[in-house]
Amino acid sequence: MNSGRRPERRPGLFLLRCRPAFRRVWMSEVVSLLGDWMSFVAVSLLALGGEGGGVVALALVMVGHHLPIALFAPVAGVLADRLDRRWLLIATSVVQGALTVGMLGAAVAGNVVGLQVLVFARASVGALRLPAQSAVLRHVVEEDELLEANAIASATWSVMFAVGMAFGGLIAGLGPAAALALDAASFGLSALFLRGLPPMVAEGRPAEGGMLSALASVRRDMVLAWRHAWERPPLLDAVLAKTPVHMANGGALLLLNLLATQLPFAGTGALTLGVLQCVRGAGTGVGPLVGVALVRRGLRGERAATGAVWVTFGAIAVFAVTRHPAALLAVVLVWGLGSGANWVLSSSEIQRLSPDRFVGRLSAVDNLALTVGLCATLLGGAVLVERAGVPAASAWLGLGAGVVTWLGAQWMLRRRAAAVSAVPAVSAVSAVPAVSAVSAVPAVSAPPPLPPETERS
Numbered sequence: 436m437n438s439g440r441r442p443e444r445r446p447g448l449f450l451l452r453c454r455p456a457f458r459r460v461w462m463s464e465v466v467s468l469l470g471d472w473m474s475f476v477a478v479s480l481l482a483l484g485g486e487g488g489g490v491v492a493l494a495l496v497m498v499g500h501h502l503p504i505a506l507f508a509p510v511a512g513v514l515a516d517r518l519d520r521r522w523l524l525i526a527t528s529v530v531q532g533a534l535t536v537g538m539l540g541a542a543v544a545g546n547v548v549g550l551q552v553l554v555f556a557r558a559s560v561g562a563l564r565l566p567a568q569s570a571v572l573r574h575v576v577e578e579d580e581l582l583e584a585n586a587i588a589s590a591t592w593s594v595m596f597a598v599g600m601a602f603g604g605l606i607a608g609l610g611p612a613a614a615l616a617l618d619a620a621s622f623g624l625s626a627l628f629l630r631g632l633p634p635m636v637a638e639g640r641p642a643e644g645g646m647l648s649a650l651a652s653v654r655r656d657m658v659l660a661w662r663h664a665w666e667r668p669p670l671l672d673a674v675l676a677k678t679p680v681h682m683a684n685g686g687a688l689l690l691l692n693l694l695a696t697q698l699p700f701a702g703t704g705a706l707t708l709g710v711l712q713c714v715r716g717a718g719t720g721v722g723p724l725v726g727v728a729l730v731r732r733g734l735r736g737e738r739a740a741t742g743a744v745w746v747t748f749g750a751i752a753v754f755a756v757t758r759h760p761a762a763l764l765a766v767v768l769v770w771g772l773g774s775g776a777n778w779v780l781s782s783s784e785i786q787r788l789s790p791d792r793f794v795g796r797l798s799a800v801d802n803l804a805l806t807v808g809l810c811a812t813l814l815g816g817a818v819l820v821e822r823a824g825v826p827a828a829s830a831w832l833g834l835g836a837g838v839v840t841w842l843g844a845q846w847m848l849r850r851r852a853a854a855v856s857a858v859p860a861v862s863a864v865s866a867v868p869a870v871s872a873v874s875a876v877p878a879v880s881a882p883p884p885l886p887p888e889t890e891r892s
Contacts, residue, residue: 450576450584456632457575457584461591463628464568467528468592470621472599472716473606474535474614475500476709478550479692481542481611492547493692494817498810499551503559505806508566512799513656515566516792517648520635524571525626527564531557532622535615542611562802569782569798573791574635582730582783586723589779593720593771600712603705637792660796663789668852673784674801675848676740679841680747680777681805685812686833687751687770691715693826700760714764718771719778726776740780744841746773748834755830812836 451458478496514523534557541549576584606614664671695708726739750770757766781801789797815836816829 448587450580450587454576454580457572459628459631460568460571460575461587463524463528463625464588465591465595466621466628467625468595469599470535470618472596472712473603474538474611474618476600476603476606476614476705476712478538478542478554478611478615479708481545481547481550490689490693490820491814491817492551494689494813495551496554497688497692497813499554500558501806501813502810503555503562504565505803505810507559507562508799508803508806509653509657509796510650511563511802512566512660512796513650513653514563515570515795515799516637516656517652518636520567520571520574520637520795521629521632522634523567524564525629527560528622528626528629530560532619532626534560535619535622539612539615539619542615565802566795566798569786570637570791570795571635572786573794578787581786582727582779585779585783585786586727589723589775590720593716593718593775596716596719597713600709600716603709605706605709637795657796657800660793661800663793664797664800665851666855667788668848668855670785670788670797671851672737672844672848673781673788674797675804675844676744676781676784677777677801677805678808679837679844680744680774681837682808682812682840683748683751683833683837684774685809686816686829686831686836687754689813689816689820689829689833690755690826691767693820693829694758694763697826698758698760698763711763711767715767715771718768719775720771722772722775722777723779725772726780730780736780736784740777743773743776743780747777748773748838748841751830751834755827755834808836808840 451461479493534553538550538553538557541553572581572584572588603614606617664674691711692708695711696704699707701707701710722743726743729739730736747770750766750773754763754766754770757763782798785797785801786794812829812833816832819828819832820826
């Protein structure tokens with residue numbers, strides 16, 4: 436964002452007051468998220484209790500919400516780095532609204548299979564907007580405001596998640612039609628807010644040949660982005676940071692839905708699910724604020740991120756064995772604290788460490804990895820629950836997978852850091868003319884620079 440002289444950064448909601456473009460992006464997300472979460476409760480309960488429903492049907496609906504993020508992440512990342520990011524957000528909002536109208540028809544007819552297909556289709560379109568949403572922040576705030584912007588975005592997601600889940604629990608009692616109708620309308624309103632934004636093409640990389648050219652370059656562009664992160668361990672760490680947490684989240688989220696119907700302490704399963712998700716959502720809003728405050732006070736970012744991961748793991752372990760309503764509410768709050776802090780800290784690092792021409796694709800890699808992990812533990816947990824008859828088995832499966840993945844990722848990152856740091860040292864030694872025929876010995880040098888196309892500024 437090039438705004439000339441920048442006003443002094445102030446705490447609180449300064450960005451919403453003094454960054455009009457950021458305010459428009461924020462408002463579009465407020466209305467869209469509210470509609471999404473209101474309909475999510477109704478759709479989940481219809482999948483669990485409708486004709487042809489069950490634990491696996493519920494898992495398939497939840498996977499339908501997430502799997503397209505992984506399937507379309509490479510395409511989404513390349514589009515976000517090659518096309519106008521504003522146009523991409525508006526177009527996907529309009530198409531998602533139309534597909535939500537189709538979901539409304541399937542829900543009224545009680546067609547669980549049709550609903551699953553439309554959920555998948557809508558999520559596929561939504562997957563195309565996720566890297567653009569992350570990349571757009573680079574255009575609407577200054578670089579040193581990214582941490583606060585991500586914290587506001589995460590808090591907004593959490594508030595809308597909490598409010599939407601709470602209202603969704605109430606509206607679900609009237610049937611899914613009302614929630615889905617409001618959701619469809621929210622996409623139209625979101626597109627209206629985004630219309631006022633200026634063009635947002637990646638810095639140093641103007642739109643190149645349009646959609647077809649972008650699609651033809653997906654493989655090459657994604658390889659270049661991955662290579663960029665691979666040679667920079669701190670950036671690679673940020674790109675992979677969410678995956679272990681989301682593997683643990685997948686199994687635990689399945690258990691949360693099952694417990695809401697088995698222990699309806701709020702009166703009905705719909706209300707109980709809404710209350711539990713509302714409290715967890717509140718935690719995901721507060722957690723980032725705590726994490727940002729600790730980092731601003733001097734805590735090293737990697738320590739804050741590690742703490743967030745283990746807070747999440749610990750909360751999920753307790754959640755798997757807790758059945759008292761008050762304890763469940765306390766544990767899901769802590770679960771949200773850790774998960775939310777993990778999300779914001781890692782997203783901010785990706786945006787801070789990535790050149791603008793790579794940020795969309797690296798956000799896509801991030802989304803791909805975490806979504807594959809989430810979907811794997813959702814489906815694996817559902818199959819395990821149906822065979823073993825123990826709802827908590829899904830949470831333990833996800834938690835075990837998350838812990839193992841986190842430990843493996845840390846081991847790999849340490850090896851990468853050692854390998855990268857050793858390259859300049861070896862080069863320096865090789866540069867010493869110890870023998871007269873030194874030119875005949877190939878020196879060990881740093882990895883070759885990126886191709887000229889990616890070095891444009």
